[in-house]
Amino acid sequence: MSYNSFIYLFPFLSVSWLLWALAPQKWRPGVLLGASLVFYYASTQRYIVYILLAAAVAWGIGLLLERLNDLQAQTRPLLPAAERKSFKKQVAALKKMTVTGGVVTMAGILLFVKYLPFGARVLSQLLETLPGAPVLTVPSFVQPMGLSFFTLMAISYMVDVYRGTCKAAGRYWQVLLFLSFWPHAVEGPFDRYGALSPSLLDPPRPAYRDLTFGIQRIVWGLFKKMVIADRANMYVKAVFDDWTQYSGAATALGVLLYTLQLYAEFSGCMDIVCGSAELFGIHPAENFRQPFFSATVGEFWRRWHITLGAWLREYVFQPLILSKPMQVFTSFCREKVGPTAARQWPVWAGLGITWALIGLWHGAGWLYLLYGLYYFALQWLGELAEPALIRLAPGLPGWRKTRPYKLFQVLRTFLLVNLGMLIFRANGVWAALDMLRRLTIPYEGSLLIKVDARDMAVLAAGALVLFLVDWLHHRGHQLRAELSARPLPLRWAVYIGAVLAVMIFGAYGDNYDPAAFIYAQF
Amino acid sequence: MRSYIKHILHVGAFLLVLAMAVFLAGHYLMPHSNRYLSGYTAGGILGEDFDTIDVLVMGDSNAAQGISPMQWYCDSGITGYTYASGWLSVYNIYYRLRSIYEEQTPKVVILCTDVVYSRMGDETELQAAIGDITDELIPLVRFHDNWKDLTLQNLFEEHDYSWRDTNKGFTPITTVGASTRGDYMYNDGSREPIPALVRLYLERIVALCEEHDSELLLITVPASSSWNLARHNGIQGFADEYGLTYLDYNMAGLDPGIDWRTDTPDGGSHLNVLGAQKLTAALGACLTENYALEDHRGQPGFESWDKDAAAYTEIITDAAARNQEAADYQISVLEGTA
Numbered sequence: 001m002s003y004n005s006f007i008y009l010f011p012f013l014s015v016s017w018l019l020w021a022l023a024p025q026k027w028r029p030g031v032l033l034g035a036s037l038v039f040y041y042a043s044t045q046r047y048i049v050y051i052l053l054a055a056a057v058a059w060g061i062g063l064l065l066e067r068l069n070d071l072q073a074q075t076r077p078l079l080p081a082a083e084r085k086s087f088k089k090q091v092a093a094l095k096k097m098t099v100t101g102g103v104v105t106m107a108g109i110l111l112f113v114k115y116l117p118f119g120a121r122v123l124s125q126l127l128e129t130l131p132g133a134p135v136l137t138v139p140s141f142v143q144p145m146g147l148s149f150f151t152l153m154a155i156s157y158m159v160d161v162y163r164g165t166c167k168a169a170g171r172y173w174q175v176l177l178f179l180s181f182w183p184h185a186v187e188g189p190f191d192r193y194g195a196l197s198p199s200l201l202d203p204p205r206p207a208y209r210d211l212t213f214g215i216q217r218i219v220w221g222l223f224k225k226m227v228i229a230d231r232a233n234m235y236v237k238a239v240f241d242d243w244t245q246y247s248g249a250a251t252a253l254g255v256l257l258y259t260l261q262l263y264a265e266f267s268g269c270m271d272i273v274c275g276s277a278e279l280f281g282i283h284p285a286e287n288f289r290q291p292f293f294s295a296t297v298g299e300f301w302r303r304w305h306i307t308l309g310a311w312l313r314e315y316v317f318q319p320l321i322l323s324k325p326m327q328v329f330t331s332f333c334r335e336k337v338g339p340t341a342a343r344q345w346p347v348w349a350g351l352g353i354t355w356a357l358i359g360l361w362h363g364a365g366w367l368y369l370l371y372g373l374y375y376f377a378l379q380w381l382g383e384l385a386e387p388a389l390i391r392l393a394p395g396l397p398g399w400r401k402t403r404p405y406k407l408f409q410v411l412r413t414f415l416l417v418n419l420g421m422l423i424f425r426a427n428g429v430w431a432a433l434d435m436l437r438r439l440t441i442p443y444e445g446s447l448l449i450k451v452d453a454r455d456m457a458v459l460a461a462g463a464l465v466l467f468l469v470d471w472l473h474h475r476g477h478q479l480r481a482e483l484s485a486r487p488l489p490l491r492w493a494v495y496i497g498a499v500l501a502v503m504i505f506g507a508y509g510d511n512y513d514p515a516a517f518i519y520a521q522f
Numbered sequence: 523m524r525s526y527i528k529h530i531l532h533v534g535a536f537l538l539v540l541a542m543a544v545f546l547a548g549h550y551l552m553p554h555s556n557r558y559l560s561g562y563t564a565g566g567i568l569g570e571d572f573d574t575i576d577v578l579v580m581g582d583s584n585a586a587q588g589i590s591p592m593q594w595y596c597d598s599g600i601t602g603y604t605y606a607s608g609w610l611s612v613y614n615i616y617y618r619l620r621s622i623y624e625e626q627t628p629k630v631v632i633l634c635t636d637v638v639y640s641r642m643g644d645e646t647e648l649q650a651a652i653g654d655i656t657d658e659l660i661p662l663v664r665f666h667d668n669w670k671d672l673t674l675q676n677l678f679e680e681h682d683y684s685w686r687d688t689n690k691g692f693t694p695i696t697t698v699g700a701s702t703r704g705d706y707m708y709n710d711g712s713r714e715p716i717p718a719l720v721r722l723y724l725e726r727i728v729a730l731c732e733e734h735d736s737e738l739l740l741i742t743v744p745a746s747s748s749w750n751l752a753r754h755n756g757i758q759g760f761a762d763e764y765g766l767t768y769l770d771y772n773m774a775g776l777d778p779g780i781d782w783r784t785d786t787p788d789g790g791s792h793l794n795v796l797g798a799q800k801l802t803a804a805l806g807a808c809l810t811e812n813y814a815l816e817d818h819r820g821q822p823g824f825e826s827w828d829k830d831a832a833a834y835t836e837i838i839t840d841a842a843a844r845n846q847e848a849a850d851y852q853i854s855v856l857e858g859t860a
Contacts, residue, residue: 503663504551
């Protein structure tokens with residue numbers, strides 16, 4: 001059930017909302033759970049078993065950790081002072097074993113289903129170089145919807161309970177609701193149990209403002225997805241799928257439109273899901289904050305798919321940096337190279353691993369690994385080059401505060417992100433390299449590839465509207481709140497205009513191939 | 523309580539204004555000519571004089587390329603129209619039939635049954651149903667892409683729905699692409715069930731025809747690549763249940779003489795002119811034998827039909843000759859003499 005389908009928007013969402021609004025308060029979480037399971041089952045049928053299993057493991061581990069905490073709290077004061085320390089140590093070791101078991105199980109499900117075929121392929125290719133080595137064949141498994149999202153959210157839940165940053169859920173259905181909550185079940189955002197559970201388990205009363213604001217955000221998301229992303233897809237698909245036929249301006253426009261498509265589609269999807277949750281008074285974490293106003297690629301990734309970056313920073317990068325092997329590596333750097341290396345090299349190693357994981361999270365393949373490492377290389381080289389740049393241009397720190405330099409930074413980041421998008425969308429590593437080469441070859445054909453001039457006009461107008469809305473948000477405007485204070489004729493004109501724009505200019509119906517949400521496949 | 527009522531009234535008023543805007547926009551986006559109302563030339567039925575069509579054929583591309591009503595008029599004076607276009611579904615057909623009844627009173631409605639099992643892409647049954655029904659109920663959804671044809675000049679022009687199709691909904695195809703499937707109606711004893719929502723709308727079509735005193739005849743156009751005995755059994759079961767006549771021209775007993783080497787343009791999905799002439803003749807014979815249909819040739823009020831018949835004869839003679847040429851070449855290729 002796609003988020004922009006009629007079935008989702010009308011029968012599913014409206015019936016769920018009515019049932020939720022009419023239900024007594026104590027039944028409302030039950031309505032949300034029922035709707036989530038219906039949504040999940042309608043989309044994946046029997047593969048629902050994966051999420052049921054993941055919720056059972058996370059819930060069990062959470063309870064066990066809570067019991068161990070209780071045991072410690074109750075038993076420790078009763079023990080003689082001499083035994084308290086060793087008891088605390090034993091409980092800590094047990095807790096660590098428990099959470100490790102949970103994390104390994106969850107990561108195991110993800111690795112087994114998503115990455116085992118890729119791993120076997122890589123191993124097989126390595127073995128091919130040895131004479132008489134066996135050829136490994138591993139069947140590929142059907143990946144249940146949202147696997148990469150609910151497994152990581154389950155890990156964050158268990159680790160948060162372990163760290164004591166959130167309380168364990170007392171009942172299985174509470175964890176199941178958190179993991180399967182339909183607005184974040186397909187493409188995220190990666191919510192945290194501690195942040196979402198209060199409104200999820202005890203939702204606020206139905207509110208007119210939540211209802212209207214939620215619908216407005218859904219319509220805005222549909223505009224991005226159906227008017228901009230799906231129309232750009234026609235050009236993008238032609239250029240990337242048949243890349244050897246195009247070069248120069250045609251390829252460059254394809255890359256540019258893919259960046260527009262991915263941004264409009266992913267952020268549009270987030271608008272639809274956050275708007276859907278807002279109808280029920282629930283506010284999932286935001287995943288985008290006007291990323292194309294970023295001055296650096298590092299900042300871009302703090303504004304793009306925010307919750308994935310935050311998840312990896314908190315549950316991979318930080319534990320990695322503080323891990324024993326990394327401390328050994330730090331000592332080694334200090335002794336063998338020097339204090340600067342001891343400060344920088346472990347961080348770079350941690351960043352390298354984290355960026356590789358960001359790449360691989362998007363898919364099991366060399367291309368995705370290259371995508372992640374591309375951003376690592378940009379940041380790493382940027383830091384390495386910084387001292388040399390300062391030496392070459394001593395006035396640089398001063399220029400950086402000027403407006404033209406800030407604009408230059410934004411444009412530079414935009415260009416680098418576009419190159420990253422080329423890698424991300426290309427049909428393999430060699431295709432990506434070939435497309436990069438082809439960018440330098442002039443193109444003499446028409447730029448209207450699978451689209452006409454009117455499609456291009458709609459795309460340009462859509463991109464302009466998107467830019468203006470992002471710019472106003474960037475400047476601190478709260479557009480929905482500000483609009484709600486305007487006179488009724490103006491408000492209604494804007495709302496009706498938005499709905500008509502989606503219905504008229506949306507790329508749907510017989511003349512278009514329906515494009516699935518890109519991030520839903522991850 | 524007062525604020526609840528205020529909010530409900532507010533939402534109601536907004537939805538009313540929105541609905542008006544949607545229907546107004548839908549009106550302006552409807553094609554300016556009935557020629558472009560539907561795929562193939564189905565829209566031409568709106569250009570026919572009221573109550574002149576005695577036999578209405580409804581179906582998808584198989585019907586549009588396989589049944590030529592003008593041949594019936596030339597042979598026996600029966601007036602018919604093939605209202606068919608690519609991927610037309612049972613849901614579309616129900617709503618289109620309802621609107622056709624506003625202008626025509628067909629005595630016989632022929633429903634081509636391949637629409638019962640055809641579905642576009644990987645849509646689920648529910649998705650297909652909702653998509654098609656929305657298309658029919660909200661013109662803006664169906665015609666939204668027509669914004670590309672709008673100009674300031676034609677935006678406020680009156681719609682002209684008087685275009686008539688000489689071929690009466692039939693689209694002649696003159697190419698040949700042999701089907702080599704062999705026997706596709708072998709008996710494996712199975713029956714393909716009719717999807718629940720499709721069945722519901724079939725029942726609504728049966729009721730609609732009864733309501734308008736039309737006799738409903740179910741037929742299946744020969745299609746070696748998409749039809750089989752399990753589907754035949756499914757339709758036969760429905761026909762038996764509702765006491766309808768069902769003629770499956772894929773069955774050996776009714777075979778109009780289709781030669782799958784020469785009578786299909788695309789490996790057995792559709793019929794070309796040679797195949798259509800055979801099927802139309804067989805169906806025409808059935809109509810004259812079993813239904814009391816008037817011979818309208820030379821009758822007042824049917825002058826345009828006589829004129830169209832003359833034009834049609836020229837078109838179809840030329841098309842059949844070109845099709846025969848392609849068929850001869852296909853045979854020579856298959857026999858290795860080309």
